[in-house]
Amino acid sequence: MAQQKNFLAFDCGATSGRAVLATFSSDGFKMEEVYRFPNQVLQIGDKFYWNVYSIYEHFIACLKQLRKDGIRIDSIGIDTWGVDFGCVASDGTLLGLPRAYRDPYTEGIPEKVFAIVPREELYARTGIQIMNFNSIFQLFAQKEECGAAYSNASSILFMPDLLSWLLTGKEVCEYTEASTSGMIDPRTRDFDRDLLSRLGIDPAKLGKLVQPGTVVGPLREEIARETGLGPVPVIAVAGHDTASAVAAIPAADEKFAFLSSGTWSLMGIESPVPVLSERSCELNFTNEGGIDGTTRFLKNITGMWLLEQCRKVWAAEGRTYNYAQIEAMARDNFSFTATVDPDDPRLANPADMQAAICGILTENGKPVPANDGEMISCIYHSLAVKYRSTIALLQEFAPFKIEKLHVIGGGSANATVSQLTADTIGMPVIAGPTEATAIGNIMVQAQTAGLVKDRWDMRRYIADAFKVKTYYPNK
Numbered sequence: 001m002a003q004q005k006n007f008l009a010f011d012c013g014a015t016s017g018r019a020v021l022a023t024f025s026s027d028g029f030k031m032e033e034v035y036r037f038p039n040q041v042l043q044i045g046d047k048f049y050w051n052v053y054s055i056y057e058h059f060i061a062c063l064k065q066l067r068k069d070g071i072r073i074d075s076i077g078i079d080t081w082g083v084d085f086g087c088v089a090s091d092g093t094l095l096g097l098p099r100a101y102r103d104p105y106t107e108g109i110p111e112k113v114f115a116i117v118p119r120e121e122l123y124a125r126t127g128i129q130i131m132n133f134n135s136i137f138q139l140f141a142q143k144e145e146c147g148a149a150y151s152n153a154s155s156i157l158f159m160p161d162l163l164s165w166l167l168t169g170k171e172v173c174e175y176t177e178a179s180t181s182g183m184i185d186p187r188t189r190d191f192d193r194d195l196l197s198r199l200g201i202d203p204a205k206l207g208k209l210v211q212p213g214t215v216v217g218p219l220r221e222e223i224a225r226e227t228g229l230g231p232v233p234v235i236a237v238a239g240h241d242t243a244s245a246v247a248a249i250p251a252a253d254e255k256f257a258f259l260s261s262g263t264w265s266l267m268g269i270e271s272p273v274p275v276l277s278e279r280s281c282e283l284n285f286t287n288e289g290g291i292d293g294t295t296r297f298l299k300n301i302t303g304m305w306l307l308e309q310c311r312k313v314w315a316a317e318g319r320t321y322n323y324a325q326i327e328a329m330a331r332d333n334f335s336f337t338a339t340v341d342p343d344d345p346r347l348a349n350p351a352d353m354q355a356a357i358c359g360i361l362t363e364n365g366k367p368v369p370a371n372d373g374e375m376i377s378c379i380y381h382s383l384a385v386k387y388r389s390t391i392a393l394l395q396e397f398a399p400f401k402i403e404k405l406h407v408i409g410g411g412s413a414n415a416t417v418s419q420l421t422a423d424t425i426g427m428p429v430i431a432g433p434t435e436a437t438a439i440g441n442i443m444v445q446a447q448t449a450g451l452v453k454d455r456w457d458m459r460r461y462i463a464d465a466f467k468v469k470t471y472y473p474n475k
Contacts, residue, residue, distance in 0.1 A: 077237035087153035090151030135181035160239030176243035179289030236371030244440030261411025268298025309353035331371035
């Protein structure tokens with residue numbers, strides 16, 4: 001490689017964000033976290049927002065710090081969660097803060113939409129699983145509210161596009177992020193404007209879709225001057241965080257399922273075409289955009305949320321455990337194998353997760369955990385059983401034999417769950433990299449710079465640069 005290249009990934013989550021710097025040189029590829037900042041839902045009255053101005057200020061602080069450290073940046077990419085968006089006026093004014101997906105203003109909205117477009121038709125047109133916070137329901141709710149932001153908007157910008165607009169002044173609509181909205185026809189890979197018009201949503205407010213790797217534009221002149229970095233280009237990467245994470249799977253071929261593991265588990269396959277059958281509608285699978293024209297056909301599963309909420313209960317009762325202790329407690333109580341369905345609605349957000357799990361076990365005539373270790377074992381076994389049933393469903397739709405499960409994200413560091421999953425699903429589990437989202441963000445920037453060709457080239461690069469661990473099922 002003739003010249004060193006430095007790429008900056010802003011990876012924004014619902015509770016925190018971070019900046020990861022990646023360096024490509026003749027010595028190889030290395031990356032490090034260079035900045036971290038908090039993020040949270042902001043409640044004002046009875047409405048919930050994202051403080052996008054705070055995120056922007058942290059972006060600027062990070063860029064200034066890099067300049068102070070003498071680091072040159074070749075490009076910037078931004079990824080975030082899905083579905084949320086901001087409204088921009090024709091004069092370039094941001095019309096208030098973006099509403100957060102946890103805002104209850106969409107309660108009852110899906111039913112109003114289904115009265116106009118039946119549920120089955122909506123799925124057949126968009127292929128997106130029905131969740132009341134989908135962008136289509138949020139926009140319908142804002143239209144019903146006659147809110148000032150939506151009513152006066154010239155443009156609707158999804159979260160990564162809104163943040164890139166703040167940095168560049170240029171508007172784009174990146175496909176993988178927009179694909180989570182419930183407003184796109186995955187066959188045409190464009191907004192279903194007839195659908196939107198039927199719902200009274202103005203399709204003119206939605207921009208022209210662009211694919212990952214599109215150059216949005218350089219930093220605004222005032223930002224380039226303030227930070228001292230100059231006109232660094234911002235790249236529309238795979239803006240949806242899961243799309244970036246899946247891009248970083250170090251797979252050698254297509255015969256895999258993936259599990260993006262954390263508070264929530266997203267399990268799916270990479271498909272060449274969307275799956276829009278009655279069966280996938282019945283099972284509420286979703287079709288979201290990936291890089292290189294692929295579809296992420298997946299299922300949202302409750303993940304380590306169960307354990308996190310139990311830990312809150314235990315902490316309130318004076319019992320706190322670190323991750324090493326939790327793993328040891330799980331191993332010591334692994335003979336406790338009673339399970340619940342992690343997606344049971346009663347486990348969505350109970351006041352006492354431990355009591356809710358015990359109540360479901362009792363109702364089903366199963367033993368109840370006698371201690372915290374047995375509860376951890378119950379949760380781990382419950383997740384593994386759910387993964388097995390979900391892979392079996394995925395195999396119904398996959399045009400190939402699923403031979404392995406790639407686990408990415410923070411949950412891939414959990415050796416106990418990885419081995420249990422391999423034993424339960426009866427196939428190898430390849431765990432890692434844990435930093436998949438930032439890596440995928442960076443790799444799209446590298447592709448734009450001409451350093452890698454396509455997702456398979458990315459994956460070969462990643463496989464060489466990052467260590468993963470394979471767990472084989474115990475026979």
